[in-house]
Amino acid sequence: YVYDTESSNVVLPDNFMQNTDKVAKLKKSVEKDFKGLVKVCKDAGAKLLLVHCPIKKWTMAKANAIKNLADKFGLEYFDMNTNYEEIGVNFSTDYVASWGSHMNYGGSKKVTKYIADLVNERIANDTYELVDYRGTEEGKEWDVLLDERDSKGVENYYKKLKDM
Numbered sequence: 001y002v003y004d005t006e007s008s009n010v011v012l013p014d015n016f017m018q019n020t021d022k023v024a025k026l027k028k029s030v031e032k033d034f035k036g037l038v039k040v041c042k043d044a045g046a047k048l049l050l051v052h053c054p055i056k057k058w059t060m061a062k063a064n065a066i067k068n069l070a071d072k073f074g075l076e077y078f079d080m081n082t083n084y085e086e087i088g089v090n091f092s093t094d095y096v097a098s099w100g101s102h103m104n105y106g107g108s109k110k111v112t113k114y115i116a117d118l119v120n121e122r123i124a125n126d127t128y129e130l131v132d133y134r135g136t137e138e139g140k141e142w143d144v145l146l147d148e149r150d151s152k153g154v155e156n157y158y159k160k161l162k163d164m
Helices: 028-044 060-072 105-124 140-152 154-163
Strands: 049-052 076-079
């Protein structure tokens, strides 16, 4: 995601996310690194959720490889390339003109809402536990950032970050 309100007409390949049983080959280091990440999360008491945002350079073979990896470690995996239309992502309007493969502000709001809905659903059915640190010492830094963003308005806040 890049904060920008520009958009570009990203054209999807004809075979985008075409069904296949093929599985892309992952580098050996990917599984090793992934195993380390899973351990860090487990040791911290965190539940790892794998999410892949819509991008035109993705294939079902790659999605199958990540799904297999997620299954091996007992993790949930959501590939938004398989349901981008349902989420409301439009490759013609939700990507930054100058970047092409990064979502703009409008696209990122759609993806963020989808992820928030997934997490909220899992909190509601007790699959996930999420501690609310708002207004506490542990959450103080986040509270300050949120207040700053809200006081400046989202656009001005992100324009400042973009210019940094």
